[in-house]
Amino acid sequence: MAFDIEMIEKVYATMAERVDKARDLVGRPLTLSEKILYAHLWEGVPTQAFTRGKDYVDFAPDRVACQDATAQMALLQFMHAGKSKVAVPTTVHCDHLILAKNGAKQDLELANKQSKEVFDFLSSVSNKYGIGFWKPGSGIIHQIVLENYAFPGGLMIGTDSHTVNAGGLGMLAIGVGGADAVDVMSGMSWELKFPKLIGVKLTGKLNGWTSPKDVILKVADILTVKGGTGAIVEYFGEGAESMSCTGKGTICNMGAEIGATTSTFGYDDSMRRYLVATGRQDVVNAADKVASYLTADAEVYANPEKYFDQLIEINLSELEPHINGPFTPDRGTPVSKMKEEAAANGWPIKVEWGLIGSCTNSSYEDMSRAASIVRQAVAHGITPKAEFGINPGSEQIRYTIERDGIIADFEKMGTKVFTNACGPCIGQWDREGADKQEKNTIVHSFNRNFSKRADGNPNTHAFVTSPEMVAALAISGRLDFNPITDTLINDKGEAVKLNPPFGDELPTKGFDVEDPGFQAPAADGSSVEVVVSPTSDRLQLLAPFEAWDGKNITGAKLLIKAFGKCTTDHISMAGPWLRFRGHLDNISNNMLIGAENAFNGKANSVKNQLTGAYDEVPKVQRAYKAAGIPSIVVGDHNYGEGSSREHAAMEPRFLGVKAVLVKSFARIHETNLKKQGMLALTFANESDYDKIKEDDTINFLDLTEFAPGKPLTLEFIHADGTKDIILANHTYNDSQIGWFIAGSALNLIAAGKA
């Protein structure tokens, strides 16, 4: 479990030289984000300045973290890289596959039964390859990373979008797909478009009912769910310094909700306090020596408008508590406006549930401030009107808040304490009556509140707010309760006004834990056996994809010409398919089932050219595969947008699709296709899309001359015997052509040639 101080000292040892060189090259003072990026270039000391929002750059992250849902395919792939150990410190966290229903003990027992084979697999692979393994019940990935591994000035990637949470400790932490994680675990570089920068200047000081959560709820309101796309958000100012480290984590966490690449804060006393409290005085000692490199140059924060692409200013002294939602985290309503907003929009006023937890808000400070509200209610004889549930962020937090009487305070109000895990935040909530799909309101301290996210009911209006506001709203039972101005009636009929929340940023008696739930990997994992049952429907060992046979692809059938939007969700749906994330054959039964067939306007209905009948896309493709016939997929603009889900590239590859030819690609998906040994091609003339017919057979004419910058020529033979010759562009460089030839990037790594 121990953090890797040697690795951290190594990062700091090269920081000054790299950042100073970068400042010379860029020719101006540097922001913190730029310092961290330039300090982590794959090439080492920078040799050129990069253009923000334009240049693609190779980086060398310090760490990798994976959660249990995404780790399955990542580790299955890593096993093919031919390495005995991961190249950078890596951890796996079991937090997504645990249902919240009856309470921590029973729920954890059930999860350990239901997902035993997945947990056993993750545990044994971790043990074998030098990966730290956090067992089910140990806590939520991002809370554990903050408590144990994050460090100021570091760069990490994680296979979860809220990896960004570690920005609270001054890191750049970025959510990626499994394929990227596998590259870094295998010792390869990681590519990112050099991000744009949004500065958020925080003046004033939080007070009363306002908390760090309100900062990001306000920022989300300003920037919307798309406003941070392609950018790092860097917070600074006196207001930033006045906040706790875990509060900063909350703000960075929800940077994912505005689409930001990541968010961060400069190294300050709150981080020192947190590092010391979590047993990392060594990190403080090391960081203090390079402190000036762990924040922006003074001139940047003095004149931020000159150095950021966009600047926002928020006065914390004037900030009101916010309640964002329903159905989207960027619909912000200050508490004083909720009465009129709720009435105008017909939102159900009665609050049915209050939930505190998730990676966003499950720190000691969160729990202790929310408990201060609960204690007041109990002391005044106020019976809570809504049900209440909490998910502590980690076993360390749970153990400590139990020791400090905070759990007992919650329990006096009938609160259900669920497992230290994601639970309702990821729909792992067996909420009684949700299947009736009644219109209702819940409030929670999570980050996402899209329709159906928490309980599967599309009519649940979920509102995101701070833990202390969740407590107040759940106790009052009303969405439009304003604790700053309104009173509650106690069991004697008296009107009671709640005092603003208060609580300890960190436990005064220190953190404590008996069993944090960590399994250290074997020092030598060579004899550790990874067992996957051949009859499992959830896990399947991967076989390497076949290398290219060196010949032109001929006689290929058109599988589908997709029309319009085709995101990674259309290509590889989530929802119930999540359970097959570790079983490529089974999850491939969702391949392209959401894509619209351009010839009949239907989803999951394409013509099987062997029979002339229409059938589901995966079935038709399996028929081609069984007959040994290659196929291609044709698509529209921005094909593969959405997420970095590698399954969207692996499934067609696994089922025998050879090429994807589209008007344009979402870049990450294009790269994922390349990594899996597929041909990712774009029409040289977009209008050629219209020439593709339903019964087409396709021949590649010059694949044998595949080279960087040289378009490929494809012959489309139509059912009436006529032909169209179509030119296809591509963006493969030499090494990526090597992936295609080898059958996949992993095959090349395994052969020791990457």
Ligand code: F3S
């Ligand atoms: Fe888990 Fe929800 Fe965070 S799913 S990792 S608690 S966003």
